[in-house]
Amino acid sequence: MLNFYKVFKNNNAYLLLLFYCSIAGLLIKFEQDYSLQNLLSRGIELRAGVSQRLSDIYRYLQLNDENEKLALQNSVLLAEIIEQGSVLRDSASINRTARFIDSSPISFIHARIVERRFNTNENLLIINAGIKQGVEVDMAVMTPEGLVGRVIQVSNNYAKVMPVIHAEFSVSVVSDSNSTQGILSWNGKQEQLAQMDYVPLSSSIGVNEIIHTADFSTFAIRGIPVGQVLNVEPDQKFYRVDVRLGADFSSLNRVLVVKKTTDPEKKSLMENTADEDQIPEEVQN
Missing domain, CATH: 2.40.10.350 (Rod shape-determining protein MreC, domain 2)
Incomplete structure (x- = not known):
């Protein structure tokens, strides 16, 4: 017992150090276990957040692709609608003109307006009918609804019209x-x-x-x-x-030249x- 006391007395500093180190080790162990769990928990949250972000970005990119496809489809449909609308309008104009011609004893030359200038007091029209189609200067140009103008110049296949x-x-x-x-x-x-x-x-x-x-x-x-x-x-x-x-x-499109x-x-x-x-x-x- 006396020897143990002497050993403790002579080495008490080392023994206290060992004791404190043991306590510190236990505390570190417990702290490490909590930190590890906390770290794992935070890692899982971080991973889930990153995955969610990546998933959102992927879906966003997919939406852009889908939007581009939809925009392309819409442009195609719009072109078809415009073309069909033009055909319908032309058809209606042709039918209206045909009914007028059938009921009139006067001969006409069919023509379509291919160029116009309606931005000054000196407005002009160009029609796709000329000398070869029988158009002459000073012929009247009209629609079933009314007078359009008069022919003032002709070439082989076109004519210039001075409108009303x-x-x-x-x-x-x-x-x-x-x-x-x-x-x-x-x-x-x-x-x-x-x-x-x-x-x-x-x-x-x-x-x-x-x-x-x-x-x-x-x-x-x-x-x-x-x-x-x-x-x-x-x-x-x-x-x-x-x-x-x-x-x-x-809305002038097709006209009649009075022959x-x-x-x-x-x-x-x-x-x-x-x-x-x-x-x-x-x-x-």
Whole structure:
């Protein structure tokens, strides 16, 4: 016992160190077990989070691919719809034109508008019918709804048309109910609205009257529909008459060229008379 006490006394520092080391080891062991579990738990959470993120990214990329496929399919469908719509519109226009031709004794040349300029007061149309198809200068161009314009220049397979909505266009017209006559022209403002000039205050023209081309025209045959009277207001010497045009220039696609022009002898005589008497007439080109 005395020897043990001496050994303990002489080595107490080492024994205390060993004791403390043992306690520290136990504490470290317990701490390591908790940290390991905590680390494993956090690792599992991290792995699950990363997997979820990767899965979301993969699905997002797949959605992009699907969106691209859907966009491509939509573009194809849109092209088909546009093409079918154009065919339907052309078919409707052709059918309407065919019905009009069948009911008319006048001969026509079918044509389609291939170029247009509707951004100035000097609007122009190009149609795919020319000399080879029988088109001549000063032939009237129309649709079943109304007058479109006049041919001012021709090539072998195309023709240039001055539309009603041109600053230099004019045509002799007459109302259907009371035969009021005047000169129709366009003031460059509203596309669907023209003006009927030189209508005397003594006339009885009224709103909603139908306007046709008159015998006095130097290019259009008599009876081509032009439009409908929208407004009548008295001025100093004449009425100011607004006419809603029958032809819809915003959707114009197919037209008819009237295969008949004014008698050259009549046209020449009218032009000479107009030069001598200075009577208002249609602008010539």
